[in-house]
Amino acid sequence: MSFDFNAYLNRIGIAKPETSLAGLSQLQQAQLGAIPFENINPLLGLLPELETAALMEKIVANRRGGYCFELNGLFGQALDELGFAYQPIMARVRMGRNEGGPRLHLAFIVEAEGDSWLVDAGFGGPSHYRPLRLNTEQTQSQDHNQFRLREEAETGETVLERWQNGEWFALYSFDRSKVQRCDLDAANLVCTTWDQSLLSQNLLICRNTAEGWVQLFNTHFSRCRADEKISHSIDSQAQLNDLLDEQFDIALNSEQLRCLAERLALNQDN
Numbered sequence: 001m002s003f004d005f006n007a008y009l010n011r012i013g014i015a016k017p018e019t020s021l022a023g024l025s026q027l028q029q030a031q032l033g034a035i036p037f038e039n040i041n042p043l044l045g046l047l048p049e050l051e052t053a054a055l056m057e058k059i060v061a062n063r064r065g066g067y068c069f070e071l072n073g074l075f076g077q078a079l080d081e082l083g084f085a086y087q088p089i090m091a092r093v094r095m096g097r098n099e100g101g102p103r104l105h106l107a108f109i110v111e112a113e114g115d116s117w118l119v120d121a122g123f124g125g126p127s128h129y130r131p132l133r134l135n136t137e138q139t140q141s142q143d144h145n146q147f148r149l150r151e152e153a154e155t156g157e158t159v160l161e162r163w164q165n166g167e168w169f170a171l172y173s174f175d176r177s178k179v180q181r182c183d184l185d186a187a188n189l190v191c192t193t194w195d196q197s198l199l200s201q202n203l204l205i206c207r208n209t210a211e212g213w214v215q216l217f218n219t220h221f222s223r224c225r226a227d228e229k230i231s232h233s234i235d236s237q238a239q240l241n242d243l244l245d246e247q248f249d250i251a252l253n254s255e256q257l258r259c260l261a262e263r264l265a266l267n268q269d270n
Helices: 005-012 021-034 052-061 068-082 181-193 237-248 254-263
Strands: 085-093 103-112 115-119 140-142 145-152 157-164 167-174 204-209 212-217 220-225 228-233
Touching (some): 005 021, 005 052, 021 068, 021 103, 021 115, 068 085, 068 103, 068 181, 103 167, 103 181, 237 254
Antiparallel strands (some): 085 103, 085 167, 103 115, 145 157, 204 212, 212 220, 220 228
């Protein structure tokens, strides 16, 4: 199966955008709002398939989400269709640490209107939902959120940071080393099988929009909007099913749901 651009646009709920910065921003926001980050397959020991046909079947036809290699893999196909010039990058997730781990996150540098922009439709956390201008360390505001891209001399990497709780919080860092398909295949395998990978050991589901973000980490659900945050825990398979449907628009079949509930040690009620 080849990439079906119209089916993809229907999945994210927009008409074909222009090949411009405004169109790029619309595309990123629409995918983030419609398709959640989720690592259900890796958590269950299933290696995600990165071929176009598999992405179309899982994410578009079956209305599932995915993690960065799947989500940005799909997003890259849309960039191709629209004729954007772009470069894949592999990033080191930091999440507040001074340095990152292995390069296990995929994102893009996209050229638009004479500038380079960091674009990402596949990060499992409260990150940017519109393109960020590279080659500047100035704070960039996106609604009630603030981001900056800081050049780090000791590593030669660019660090993406978000302002939260009165300080700059590092999300991930990257350089412009060339990314090959074998890099993606290797990182995909590591994320699924390495026992030190966050995504092989924990459930993480996230949807990130201009209004805020919702997240399920194992059995702990959080919703953040502007200065409001609510959270609660779930303890049953039924609650998990309702949450997946209502907050993330994910529908699992009965066997998938049972396996996930078992992995999370939830009560197997009906």
